[in-house]
Amino acid sequence: MATLYKNARLIDPSNETDVKGDLLVENGLIAEIGENITAPEGAEIVDCKGRILSPGIIDMRSHSVDSAAAAAGGITTVILQPNQTTLIDSDAVVERIRRRSEDGNSVRVYPMGAATQGMAGEQVAEIGQMQESGAVAFTDCNKAVSNPLVMRRLLEYSGYFGALIVQYAQDDSLAAGGFAHEGELATRLGLAGIPAAAEVIQIERDARLSELTGSPVHFALVSSREGVEAVRRAKAQGIKITCATAPHYLMLNDNALEGYRTFAKVLPPLRGEEDRLALIAGLADGTIDVMVSDHNPKSADVKRLPLGQAAAGIVGAETLLALTLSVVHSGKVELMTALKALISTPAQLLKLPYGTLKKGTPADLMIFDAEKPWRILSEDFKSVAKNTPFDTVPVQGQVWRTIVGGKTLFSQEA
Amino acid sequence: MASYPRAEISPPSGSLFPHKHLLGIWGMDPTSIKHLLDVAEKYVDQNRQAKKTTSTCAGLTQINLFFENSTRTLMSFEIAGKRLGMDTISMSTGSSSIKKGETLLDTAATLNAMHPDVLVMRHADSGAVKLLSEKMDCAVINAGDGRSEHPTQALLDALTIRRRKGQIHGQTIVISGDIAHSRVARSNIYLLNAMGARVRLIAPPTLLPADVERLGVEVYHRMDEGLEGADVVMMLRLQQERMNGAFLPSLREYYRFWGLTKEKLSVAKDDVLVMHPGPMNRGVEIASDVADDLDRSAIEEQVEMGVAVRMACLDVLTRGLRGDE
Numbered sequence: 001m002a003t004l005y006k007n008a009r010l011i012d013p014s015n016e017t018d019v020k021g022d023l024l025v026e027n028g029l030i031a032e033i034g035e036n037i038t039a040p041e042g043a044e045i046v047d048c049k050g051r052i053l054s055p056g057i058i059d060m061r062s063h064s065v066d067s068a069a070a071a072a073g074g075i076t077t078v079i080l081q082p083n084q085t086t087l088i089d090s091d092a093v094v095e096r097i098r099r100r101s102e103d104g105n106s107v108r109v110y111p112m113g114a115a116t117q118g119m120a121g122e123q124v125a126e127i128g129q130m131q132e133s134g135a136v137a138f139t140d141c142n143k144a145v146s147n148p149l150v151m152r153r154l155l156e157y158s159g160y161f162g163a164l165i166v167q168y169a170q171d172d173s174l175a176a177g178g179f180a181h182e183g184e185l186a187t188r189l190g191l192a193g194i195p196a197a198a199e200v201i202q203i204e205r206d207a208r209l210s211e212l213t214g215s216p217v218h219f220a221l222v223s224s225r226e227g228v229e230a231v232r233r234a235k236a237q238g239i240k241i242t243c244a245t246a247p248h249y250l251m252l253n254d255n256a257l258e259g260y261r262t263f264a265k266v267l268p269p270l271r272g273e274e275d276r277l278a279l280i281a282g283l284a285d286g287t288i289d290v291m292v293s294d295h296n297p298k299s300a301d302v303k304r305l306p307l308g309q310a311a312a313g314i315v316g317a318e319t320l321l322a323l324t325l326s327v328v329h330s331g332k333v334e335l336m337t338a339l340k341a342l343i344s345t346p347a348q349l350l351k352l353p354y355g356t357l358k359k360g361t362p363a364d365l366m367i368f369d370a371e372k373p374w375r376i377l378s379e380d381f382k383s384v385a386k387n388t389p390f391d392t393v394p395v396q397g398q399v400w401r402t403i404v405g406g407k408t409l410f411s412q413e414a
Numbered sequence: 415m416a417s418y419p420r421a422e423i424s425p426p427s428g429s430l431f432p433h434k435h436l437l438g439i440w441g442m443d444p445t446s447i448k449h450l451l452d453v454a455e456k457y458v459d460q461n462r463q464a465k466k467t468t469s470t471c472a473g474l475t476q477i478n479l480f481f482e483n484s485t486r487t488l489m490s491f492e493i494a495g496k497r498l499g500m501d502t503i504s505m506s507t508g509s510s511s512i513k514k515g516e517t518l519l520d521t522a523a524t525l526n527a528m529h530p531d532v533l534v535m536r537h538a539d540s541g542a543v544k545l546l547s548e549k550m551d552c553a554v555i556n557a558g559d560g561r562s563e564h565p566t567q568a569l570l571d572a573l574t575i576r577r578r579k580g581q582i583h584g585q586t587i588v589i590s591g592d593i594a595h596s597r598v599a600r601s602n603i604y605l606l607n608a609m610g611a612r613v614r615l616i617a618p619p620t621l622l623p624a625d626v627e628r629l630g631v632e633v634y635h636r637m638d639e640g641l642e643g644a645d646v647v648m649m650l651r652l653q654q655e656r657m658n659g660a661f662l663p664s665l666r667e668y669y670r671f672w673g674l675t676k677e678k679l680s681v682a683k684d685d686v687l688v689m690h691p692g693p694m695n696r697g698v699e700i701a702s703d704v705a706d707d708l709d710r711s712a713i714e715e716q717v718e719m720g721v722a723v724r725m726a727c728l729d730v731l732t733r734g735l736r737g738d739e
Contacts, residue, residue, distance in 0.1 A: 187623035188440070190540035190561030190600060195624070260541030304519055306539030308560065 069383035074366035089114035139166035225278035247323035297385030438563035494724035568601035591650030616640035
């Protein structure tokens with residue numbers, strides 16, 4: 001069982017290499033990488049025709065195991081959030097999810113466990129046992145661990161296990177009841193707002209607690225200019241914090257809610273134009289470490305409601321790469337920087353053996369054409385849900401093949 | 415007559431009111447607003463006669479669907495419909511199927527199947543009326559949605575001001591009270607701005623929404639500064655749940671600083687007009703002697719204008735149906 005990928009532009013963000021060459025996969029592992037590799041007998045030969053071959057995307061924030069959608073988006077590892085129908089807050093649940101994903105026909109799934117029991121923010125969850133069962137990080141998903149004492153204990157305790165704590169950067173009491181960026185648009189439409197200060201306050205407090213305990217903190221989604229600046233300041237002081245954002249925060253501002261469009265309802269909310277630009281700059285200079293899809297399929301039933309009642313979330317797996325590449329095509333972010341944020345940095349943060357083209361590592365790959373223009377059409381989505389604000393938007397950069405453990409899970413013509 | 419800041423260009427359709435629904439004042443041009451007020455003017459006279467009912471809209475069905483408690487607005491719409499000869503049916507929250515878990519769009523489909531000609535709706539969520547209108551074949555009138563808009567209230571306020579002051583353009587109009595949670599304030603800001611008034615807001619900082627000055631208003635916190643030289647003062651109702659601790663320390667303190675008293679009003683113009691959308695909290699946002707001052711208070715007149723304005727809206731929105739463009 002061998003496959004030789006020929007004539008590829010091999011980009012490995014884990015060591016920042018970008019060379020032309022071939023890559024040989026044998027028994028699900030990367031067997032050889034270099035120029036003019038001779039195919040072993042019986043090997044399948046795939047001509048990449050100059051397309052980029054890189055490790056597959058590690059999507060660090062997804063609310064659903066949507067394997068077909070993930071594979072279509074070049075994602076080879078999905079990091080599942082703990083707020084599932086059965087809350088992921090024990091080793092048994094973690095184990096079941098891990099086992100189910102290892103069937104050889106789906107992308108890899110690693111859950112994040114709940115950081116506190118029942119995500120109630122009061123008692124530290126069984127981090128050690130969940131980690132043993134395969135949980136890669138711990139988070140209360142869409143709410144912050146708000147009690148500072150609980151957060152301190154959580155960081156101290158998880159530090160012993162070397163487990164990453166992922167914090168939702170939003171002060172709950174300041175955000176209370178809000179679902180739109182507090183500003184002109186929310187005022188005009190009469191929507192309850194969330195000030196950017198809610199994000200900054202959480203980031204700054206947790207930076208202090210990270211400093212106190214010596215444990216790293218990762219912020220799940222940063223949405224505001226002030227949030228990016230707070231992360232930048234803390235990093236400059238040597239505090240071990242990292243953060244992520246999602247493409248919709250780079251592409252849209254709160255005007256997308258005009259006309260009460262529920263498909264643009266996300267949490268944290270889409271913010272102002274200067275926030276959007278600051279996030280792009282933050283990705284470019286490395287302040288923002290990771291790009292996530294925040295993939296959150298929602299049926300029309302929960303979206304076709306008044307804005308205040310509608311569910312928040314965007315179905316993002318299939319558009320993650322193309323939308324992230326849009327800031328590359330506009331010349332604001334380097335291609336290597338974008339790929340690191342999608343691939344190698346999340347692998348390193350979560351201590352996963354993927355996200356690299358090193359010889360002997362699992363062959364989790366994506367092959368894509370970074371220039372190819374196409375139009376996002378929600379009706380063509382592999383995902384069961386179609387809740388995207390990007391329907392009919394033209395983009396550049398399309399996944400050609402997605403390979404997990406040597407097996408092609410997604411491919412398309414041309 | 416008034417001169418308006420924007421050119422009065424006839425809309426492409428040639429109609430003076432080229433809208434299918436009345437969802438809000440935002441985006442409505444001065445021509446449409448003026449047209450509704452002109453039509454309402456006629457109904458003010460009709461309502462003062464002994465025989466108030468005509469058959470203008472006879473045979474048409476009006477449904478009032480209120481997902482939020484209301485007495486005066488609901489009654490005003492009902493009377494307006496009946497005076498035009500419409501068949502009016504009203505439904506309030508308690509009797510609606512929303513309590514049984516039906517979604518708003520299913521409710522819309524159900525009502526639509528009954529072929530109403532006008533649907534008047536109030537809902538606690540901003541944007542809910544617009545959402546429903548997308549599924550209705552008939553004209554939809556927003557009777558208040560969340561904190562977003564309450565267009566007929568703004569129109570009746572405008573009619574009151576126009577009749578008392580001769581014009582809206584150039585008037586200094588103060589809106590005071592809980593701006594943050596008020597749809598009345600928003601609709602009034604949009605309408606008064608469109609008609610060329612100078613709009614001032616007075617409220618404690620906790621009751622002002624973010625970036626509100628970008629809606630084209632002057633923002634004051636002190637009554638004596640904001641009321642200086644005002645032609646009109648619109649007081650807003652303070653909702654009970656805002657009064658204790660969360661947004662304001664106490665009623666007593668609110669009245670002390672933001673309650674409208676004769677003394678505070680003394681810096682406004684001598685002929686200042688005092689308005690309130692009702693129901694009033696006497697001794698909270700407004701002193702009784704101000705509310706009852708026959709020379710200045712237009713509060714009862716507002717209620718009267720309300721019926722006329724709503725008749726105008728029902729009339730204008732059904733003209734196409736009646737073949738009376």
